[in-house]
Amino acid sequence: MKTYVDAAALEDIKRRFPAVEYSGEEAKPAVYISADELIALLKFLRDEMGFTRMENLTAVDYKTYFEMVYHLFAWKTADTCKDSADENLWITVKVKLDHENPEIPSVTSVFSGSEFEEREVYDLMGINITGHPDLRRILLWEGFPGHPLRKDYKQIAPPFVERITRRGH
Amino acid sequence: MAGTETYTLNMGPQHPSTHGVLRVQLELDGENIISATPIMGYLHRGVEKMLENRTYVQGVPYTDRLDYVSSMNNNFGYCRAVEELAGIEVPERAEYIRVIVAELNRIASHLVFIGSLAIDLGASTGMLYTFRDREEILDLFNLVCGARMTFHYIRIGGVNRDVQPEFIEKTYKFLEHVPEFMEEYKKILLGNEIFMSRLKGISKLSQETALSHNMTGPNIRATGIPYDIRKVDGYSVYPKFDFNVVTGKNGDNWDRFNVRYNEIFESAKIVKQALDGLPEGPFMAKVPKVLRPPKGEVFSRTEGTRGELGFYIVSDGSTKPYRVHIRRPSFVNMQGLNDMCKGYLIGDSVAAFSAIDPLMGEVDC
Numbered sequence: 001m002k003t004y005v006d007a008a009a010l011e012d013i014k015r016r017f018p019a020v021e022y023s024g025e026e027a028k029p030a031v032y033i034s035a036d037e038l039i040a041l042l043k044f045l046r047d048e049m050g051f052t053r054m055e056n057l058t059a060v061d062y063k064t065y066f067e068m069v070y071h072l073f074a075w076k077t078a079d080t081c082k083d084s085a086d087e088n089l090w091i092t093v094k095v096k097l098d099h100e101n102p103e104i105p106s107v108t109s110v111f112s113g114s115e116f117e118e119r120e121v122y123d124l125m126g127i128n129i130t131g132h133p134d135l136r137r138i139l140l141w142e143g144f145p146g147h148p149l150r151k152d153y154k155q156i157a158p159p160f161v162e163r164i165t166r167r168g169h
Numbered sequence: 170m171a172g173t174e175t176y177t178l179n180m181g182p183q184h185p186s187t188h189g190v191l192r193v194q195l196e197l198d199g200e201n202i203i204s205a206t207p208i209m210g211y212l213h214r215g216v217e218k219m220l221e222n223r224t225y226v227q228g229v230p231y232t233d234r235l236d237y238v239s240s241m242n243n244n245f246g247y248c249r250a251v252e253e254l255a256g257i258e259v260p261e262r263a264e265y266i267r268v269i270v271a272e273l274n275r276i277a278s279h280l281v282f283i284g285s286l287a288i289d290l291g292a293s294t295g296m297l298y299t300f301r302d303r304e305e306i307l308d309l310f311n312l313v314c315g316a317r318m319t320f321h322y323i324r325i326g327g328v329n330r331d332v333q334p335e336f337i338e339k340t341y342k343f344l345e346h347v348p349e350f351m352e353e354y355k356k357i358l359l360g361n362e363i364f365m366s367r368l369k370g371i372s373k374l375s376q377e378t379a380l381s382h383n384m385t386g387p388n389i390r391a392t393g394i395p396y397d398i399r400k401v402d403g404y405s406v407y408p409k410f411d412f413n414v415v416t417g418k419n420g421d422n423w424d425r426f427n428v429r430y431n432e433i434f435e436s437a438k439i440v441k442q443a444l445d446g447l448p449e450g451p452f453m454a455k456v457p458k459v460l461r462p463p464k465g466e467v468f469s470r471t472e473g474t475r476g477e478l479g480f481y482i483v484s485d486g487s488t489k490p491y492r493v494h495i496r497r498p499s500f501v502n503m504q505g506l507n508d509m510c511k512g513y514l515i516g517d518s519v520a521a522f523s524a525i526d527p528l529m530g531e532v533d534c
Contacts, residue, residue: 058494137210147216
């Protein structure tokens with residue numbers, strides 16, 4: 001089963017980053033951080049707490065705000081774990097973004113493997129990612145109107161094409 | 170002295186060896202590749218958006234169409250995520266049946282890989298042989314769920330229907346057949362000098378590079394990192410079975426081929442053990458007619474045939490998911506394509522696409 005970070009580790013993070021918010025009650029706690037401190041937090045998690053894998057990166061539109069979601073995983077192998085009872089750990093990092101002008105720094109400087117996923121978020125959710133090495137739309141073409149995964153997205157009606165019928169019908 | 174300049178060549182989207190509709194922009198210096206940029210989206214249907222407008226149960230057949238060569242594994246991943254969200258306990262017999270069909274599908278998918286790699290390298294006989302044997306698995310699935318490609322067999326809470334004695338009997342027969350046809354492939358492909366020289370030492374990735382591209386599945390195991398979610402997470406009933414994680418050493422195409430080749434044996438081992446230990450009992454949990462998972466979110470992952478398949482589902486307490494995000498292994502693995510092509514010849518790029526084994530239905534989602 002999945003094990004999430006415990007309260008002691010969360011307090012540790014809180015000590016390093018006082019701006020961090022979390023709810024200790026939940027079984028799967030998520031760490032909320034501001035966009036400015038995101039990179040520093042991820043660096044800390046990777047280098048000092050062993051969260052070396054960015055398993056999933058996505059964004060959710062909550063109508064009044066956006067939320068970036070990062071799922072990090074610490075894989076304890078024979079090489080990396082000091083104590084054999086060490087378990088694989090999960091942590092969720094979330095960033096709330098303004099709905100009008102969403103902008104977030106790219107995490108590719110810390111986890112270079114999230115390049116395509118960030119492009120996907122930019123393409124489908126319309127969140128501007130600053131400092132990304134190659135920020136282009138990935139699934140849709142340049143010039144596509146709107147961002148389909150937003151909740152307020154309205155599909156443009158397809159062009160009306162008159163039906164070709166046989167003469168007299 | 171005459172200078173040279175590079176030029177751009179589009180491979181695809183109609184190229185027969187790009188496995189569907191992948192377009193790769195190659196920057197070439199003569200015949201040497203300087204960079205390869207994958208351009209995708211030709212098969213983008215917006216599955217994530219479609220799932221938002223359908224109930225949880227209606228979402229299952231859409232996952233069939235992601236990675237249409239291994240639909241069972243996708244059903245499995247999605248159903249596990251919804252079950253975790255709604256707190257549904259799955260009966261043991263159902264878990265066993267799920268593992269059986271998922272592993273059979275893994276064999277079928279790897280057979281397609283071997284066949285398409287062979288045909289991409291010019292050995293069209295290889296494809297005929299592997300598709301002949303894949304047919305047997307499709308017939309088994311046809312028996313158990315009535316479909317040959319998009320199964321929609323694994324449901325939320327269990328499986329659609331129980332397996333018949335005929336299925337079990339025929340699966341045993343198929344398992345006996347596995348070493349026979351693998352021996353045949355060995356004779357056709359593994360000892361073939363052209364096949365070897367096209368794969369050995371080509372598209373090498375070091376462990377650091379593969380990790381930095383966040384690759385998963387056979388692609389990362391080929392570099393020697395034993396990252397297999399079946400072992401790492403130990404989900405479902407996998408911890409009860411004895412199987413090895415196959416790893417390579419050099420991280421070249423030859424290792425990617427060998428990892429998948431040997432994984433077929435491991436999958437067959439799991440199916441054998443699961444069939445032997447198949448418990449009696451119900452095959453479906455009690456699932457409410459109208460499924461309303463509590464408010465919350467879940468990220469659940471399984472080992473798909475191409476790597477780590479994850480589902481992130483946000484529920485707002487209604488019958489439809491608020492947001493579904495699918496972490497598709499082929500999509501993330503595509504990041505490694507540039508490093509796999511750089512410095513090699515155009516002909517090797519074909520082997521590189523094939524060795525990543527992307528499925529465009531999954532990449533474009």
